[in-house]
Amino acid sequence: MMSDFILCQWSAWAPGFSARDDRLMELGNSVVPECVPKMLRRRLTPLAKAVFNVADLCINGEKTFPVVFSSAHGEICKSLTMLQTIQAGHELSPTAFSLSVHNAIAGLFSIAYRNTQEITVIAPGQEGIAPAFIEALGMLYEGADEVLIILYDEPIADFYPIAPFNLNSPDPCVLALRIALVGDGLPFQLDRCTQSRDDGEHPVQLQLFLRFLLAKEPSLSLGNQGHSWTWHKK
Structure with a gap:
């Protein structure tokens, strides 16, 4: 499989990065975009606020796009907090529960931006970041002019055992990419490769891909257990 886009x-919002780039959102910027209704603003976690801010920088005016959200763990720390609430014998907030599910941020995003386009939410597991690109390319080939990809993850709470698995990153990271088949921008090519790799799961690959965007290297390969892909800057 070979795809150009x-x-x-x-x-991006990446507290663990020291690079200076206009496309990296300042760490202290927690102002939610004006388009988000006040009722929704109160429901946004810090991770959700970062997603909204980063995505807003890739949205031009009032135009809406199909969107692919991709996250390995979503807001799993919020789920842990609810479990601890139940363990302590307290009642669980229905609102808190509804906003902890894997597609909660995507749902709030569609409401805030009045986006009635197709929205997909992926939990890719060992497949890493590639499924989000494959899904977005499928939308483009089906006729979408542009597609917004939003990759995000935050560190897993210490409660969850993660060793010896390479599935966690010490810092949160959010990356939004607006892609198309034609137009202005940086040409890319995505290839399936046969190389067997072990580059970690989504949170780890997300950090590696962001470093690739900021660097001058022409290509990056990522994968797990024979499912490997290479991104080429053309």
Whole structure:
């Protein structure tokens, strides 16, 4: 499989990065975009706020796009907090529960931006970040002019055993990419490769891919257990 696409625009929030780039959102910027209703703003966790801010930088005006959200763990720390609430014998907030599910951020996003386009939420497991690109490319080939990809993850709470698995990153990270088949931007090519790799799961690959965007290297290969892909800057 080989697919060409254009990276029209990207932006990121990555506290673990020291690089200076206009596309990296300032760490202290927690102002939620004006388009988000006040009732929704109160429901946004810090991770959700970062997703909204980063995505907003890739959205031009009032135009809406199909969106692919991809996260290995979603807001699993919020789920742990609810379990601890139950363990302590307290009542669980229905609102808190509804906002802890894997597609909660995507649902709030669709409401805030009045986006009635197709929205997909992926929990890719060992497949890493590639499924989000494959899903987005499928939308483009089906006729979408542009697709917004939002990759995000936060560190897993110490409660969950993660060793010896390479599935966690010490810092949260959010990356938004607006891609198209034609237009202005950086040409890319995504290839399936036969190389057997062990690059970790989604949170780890997300950090590696962001470093790739900021660097001058022409290509990056990522994968797990024979499911490997290479991104080429053309």
